[in-house]
Amino acid sequence: xxxxxxxxxxxxxxxxxxxxxxxxxxxxxxxxxxxxxxxxxxxxxxxxxxxxxxxxxxxxxxxxxxxxxxxxxxxxxxxxxxxxxxxxxxxxxxxxxxxxxxxxxxxxxxxxxxxxxxxxxxxxxxxxxxxxxxxxxxxxxxxxxxxxxxxxxxxxxxxxxxxxxxxxxxxxxxxxxxxxxxxxxxxxxxxxxxxxxxxxxxxxxxxxxxxxxxxxxxxxxxxxxxxxxxxxxxxxxxxxxxxxxxxxxxxxxxxxxxxxxxxxxxxxxxxxxxxxxxxxxxxxxxxxxxxxxxxxxxxxxxxxxxxxxxxxxxxxxxxxxxxxxxxxxxxxxxxxxxxxxxxxxxxxxxxxxxxxxxxxxxxxxxxxxxxxxxxxx
Numbered sequence: 001x002x003x004x005x006x007x008x009x010x011x012x013x014x015x016x017x018x019x020x021x022x023x024x025x026x027x028x029x030x031x032x033x034x035x036x037x038x039x040x041x042x043x044x045x046x047x048x049x050x051x052x053x054x055x056x057x058x059x060x061x062x063x064x065x066x067x068x069x070x071x072x073x074x075x076x077x078x079x080x081x082x083x084x085x086x087x088x089x090x091x092x093x094x095x096x097x098x099x100x101x102x103x104x105x106x107x108x109x110x111x112x113x114x115x116x117x118x119x120x121x122x123x124x125x126x127x128x129x130x131x132x133x134x135x136x137x138x139x140x141x142x143x144x145x146x147x148x149x150x151x152x153x154x155x156x157x158x159x160x161x162x163x164x165x166x167x168x169x170x171x172x173x174x175x176x177x178x179x180x181x182x183x184x185x186x187x188x189x190x191x192x193x194x195x196x197x198x199x200x201x202x203x204x205x206x207x208x209x210x211x212x213x214x215x216x217x218x219x220x221x222x223x224x225x226x227x228x229x230x231x232x233x234x235x236x237x238x239x240x241x242x243x244x245x246x247x248x249x250x251x252x253x254x255x256x257x258x259x260x261x262x263x264x265x266x267x268x269x270x271x272x273x274x275x276x277x278x279x280x281x282x283x284x285x286x287x288x289x290x291x292x293x294x295x296x297x298x299x300x301x302x303x304x305x306x307x308x309x310x311x312x313x314x315x316x317x318x319x320x321x322x323x324x325x326x327x328x329x330x331x332x333x334x335x336x337x338x339x340x341x342x343x344x345x346x347x348x349x350x351x352x353x354x355x356x357x358x359x360x361x362x363x364x365x366x367x368x369x370x371x372x373x374x375x376x377x
Contacts, residue, residue, distance in 0.1 A: 031122070031123035031125075032122075032124050032125075033124075033125055033126075033127065034063075034064055036063025037061070037062045037063060037128070038059050038060070038126060039128075040058070040116075040131060040132065041058040041060045043057075046131050047134075047246070047248055048135070049134070049137040049249070049250060050104060050105060050106055050107035050108070050136050051104040051105070051107070051136075052100065052104040052137060053099075053102050053104050055099065057076070057097065057116075057132070058097045059095065059118070061118065064120075065093050065094075066090050066092070066093055066095070066118075067093065069121070071096065071119065071121075072084075072120065072121055074118055075116065075117035076098070076114060076116060077108065077110075077134070079106050081105070082101065084119060085098055085099075085100070085101055087101065096118065106134060107134050108133045108135070110130070112130035113130040113132050113133045114132040115127060115129055115130060115132070116128040116131070135246045135247055136180075136181065137248050137249070138177070138244075138250045139180060139181040139250075140175065140176065141176040141179070143256065145158070146158055146176075147258070148163065148173060148176075148252075149161040149163055149173070149174050150162040150163070150165060150171060150172070150173065150174075151171075151173060151174040151228050152172065153360060154174050156360070159359060160359050162359075162360045163258045163259050163260065163358075164261075164262050164358055165196075165231065165235075165261055166261070166262060166264060166362070166364070167196065167234070168263075168264070168266070169198075169231040169232050169234060170230065173195070175227050175229070175241070176226045177225050179223060180223055181223055181224075182222060182223045182225050183205045183225055183227040183243075183245065184205065184221055184245060185204070185213055185221075185227075187215055189246050190246070191205070194242040195229070195235070195240075195242075196235025196236050196239065196240075196261055197235060197238055198231075198235055199232060200229035200231060201229065201232065202229060204229075205221065206225060206226055207221060207222060208222070208224050208225050237263070238254075238261070239254035239261045240252065240253055241257055262362060264353060264354070264355055264364035264365065265288045265353045266288050266364055266365050266367050267286070267351045267367060267369070268286050268287065268288070268370065269285075269286045269369040269370075270283045270284070270285055270370070270372060271284040271286075272284075273373060274372065274373035275372070275375065276376075277333065277334040277345055277374040278377060280315075281329065282329050282330075284326070284327050285328060286324065287324055288324070290319065290353070291323075293321070295316055295317070295318065298316035298326075299315060303356050304357045305354065305356060306354045307326065307353055307354075308351070309330055309331055309333055309350075309372055310333050310340065310350065312331040312336065314328040314330055315328065317329060326353075333349055334346075334374070340374060348371050348373050348374070349372050349374065350366040350370055351371065351372055352366060352370065
């Protein structure tokens with residue numbers, strides 16, 4: 001059973017010499033260096049995020065007995081703000097957990113890592129030499145610089161770059177590092193990403209000119225670079241982004257990145273799935289439930305939703321009461337870069353439903369049943 005139930009330390013008032021039990025025997029403390037060992041139990045490897053509050057370090061002691069009456073504080077490294085830390089819990093006679101203070105502890109510069117001291121009543125100290133490493137955690141570019149975007153919009157002006165992503169997943173996301181940080185693809189750094197509650201895949205790192213940095217690079221990349229990753233299918237609506245590198249992790253909320261996760265309707269089938277390229281063909285799209293069933297909201301310059309064949313918007317003429325069937329008239333997609341392509345007059349277009357409420361359309365997922373074949377005249 002833990003000997004202390006909260007992170008608030010109950011200090012023991014002592015004089016210059018105090019009678020106490022050390023190793024189970026009476027002892028008068030005169031500021032001695034105690035014998036015994038300290039091992040870091042958690043985190044494995046002894047790495048914590050630098051300059052970050054409430055990082056938890058679990059220590060196991062041999063050769064001394066821990067109790068709330070005996071322990072008075074913990075030193076982590078030599079920084080003044082991380083001396084005599086009072087936010088600890090004595091969880092047993094041999095284990096102790098300590099949290100980093102407000103502002104955290106600075107990045108480790110000592111060879112072999114920072115030292116750890118457990119402070120006992122009577123000014124006695126049990127020490128561990130090295131082994132604790134505070135690692136600079138990932139940082140992102142400023143929020144105004146749109147640090148996280150849909151990679152497909154990266155060539156657009158910053159004001160037009162897309163920060164709305166789909167819970168359906170399968171999209172490539174670009175993440176820009178802060179000016180004082182570099183994403184590092186080398187396997188020893190363990191770069192990993194979790195987004196929307198699921199692990200990302202296809203992580204790649206680039207320098208700030210857009211050149212791919214191979215995982216076999218021998219040098220540390222320059223600060224201010226970027227990475228891309230592919231989102232997993234079936235994300236939650238939580239837009240939190242967790243980046244791990246160098247043995248430490250940092251989680252960024254949607255308010256830190258500007259990212260929103262949205263669920264858009266999918267087109268599962270079409271009653272008519274082919275027609276002449278320049279003919280206006282009316283077809284009924286079977287969809288997942290539409291969030292908006294007002295026809296006017298799908299047409300015109302003030303439309304907030306749209307049906308698209310390739311990247312050309314169709315005219316919506318009807319929506320059923322349950323929002324699961326939408327009637328649309330095909331647009332002319334011939335000889336158009338947003339349609340079948342310049343100089344192309346026949347081919348196949350994916351049919352999607354898009355959210356038009358932002359600066360750029362956010363296209364819904366493409367499904368196997370959501371295609372229309374345009375036939376040559």
